[in-house]
Amino acid sequence: MSITRVVAPVRAQVVEVVRAEILGGALAPGQRLVEREWCERLGVSRNTLREACRQLEAEGFLDIPPHKGPMVAVLSDEDARGIYEIREALESLAVRLFVERAAEAAVERLRAAVDELLAAHASGDVTAMLAAKGPFYDVLYEGAANRVLREQATVLGGRLARLRARSLSRPGRPRASAEEIEAVMRAVEARDAGTAAALWAAHVRAAARSAWDGPAEPAGSAFP
Structure with a gap:
């Protein structure tokens, strides 16, 4: 190429x-x-x-x-665990702030992004799933209206993308992930910030378990 x-x-x-x-x-x-x-x-x-x-x-x-x-780069188990812990904190806060601050038009844009994300999950194509996450997070962080939070999430993004690819490659995870995201979206539409943030935290923890329990990696690392 x-x-x-x-x-x-x-x-x-x-x-x-x-x-x-x-x-x-x-x-x-x-x-x-x-x-x-x-x-x-x-x-x-x-x-x-x-x-x-x-x-x-x-x-x-x-x-x-x-x-x-x-x-x-080789990610150790400790590094991967730390990434997911930070992801849970950052993204749960972003979801809470979105519910509290976003205008109704932003909620509608988030629903559209979620629908695209769910379609990608249904396709079974990991590359499509990862690509669909970009627009979703763009709308989420814009609606959360916290520039520093978004900057920190961007710093984490590269390492997280590798772990997401591993998690979503696990059989059954795309469907489970889609169901979790849809539940969060319903809470967002109901303007229930506490429930939406708690459900997103549970979603991140499920993704972490999926990554750690995924197929074995080459010798020297448990994570790709």
């Missing part, structure tokens, strides 16, 4: 390609990226590749040890 120079900046395209291969499992935890091979494959300069790798390192997808090439 080569990189085109239209649609998005070249660096952004490189980031997207490498991120997709990590999420899809083509690049395994601990696997090194050989600069020369990737530059030839994508048709980009080393500087462009290095800039992309630094962004992916900031997102939690890559590690770049001193004097060594980039490698796919």
Whole structure:
């Protein structure tokens, strides 16, 4: 696959390609990226590749040890548990604030985003499920009206995407996740902030259990 120079900046395209291969499992935890091979494959300069790798390192997808090439980050059990604990706190607060602050038009936009998300879950396509989460969270955090909260969620996003892919790959999890999200949406529409936040916290805990109980990963890590 080569990189085109239209649609998005070249660096952004490189980031997207490498991120997709990590999420899809083509690049395994601990696997090194050989600069020369990737530059030839994508048709980009080393500087462009290095800039992309630094962004992916900031997102939690890559590690770049001193004097060594980039490698796919390995998440320990402790790291993964910590990510889910922070996710539960941030997202439950976002749901509560959304119910308390969002206008009715925002609730309608969230319902539309949820319907798209549920359709993606019904498809069984993990890539489609992950893609559908973007618009949902955009509406959620906009309605929550807390810029700092959204910034912190963005920082967490890269590492969380890898764990979401693992969780949603587990048989039965997409359907269960869809049912949990629909229950939250009904509470949001009823303007019941406490119930919506509690249900979302339970949803995150269920996703965490699904990730931890998922298929075995390559030696050295319990998480992709």
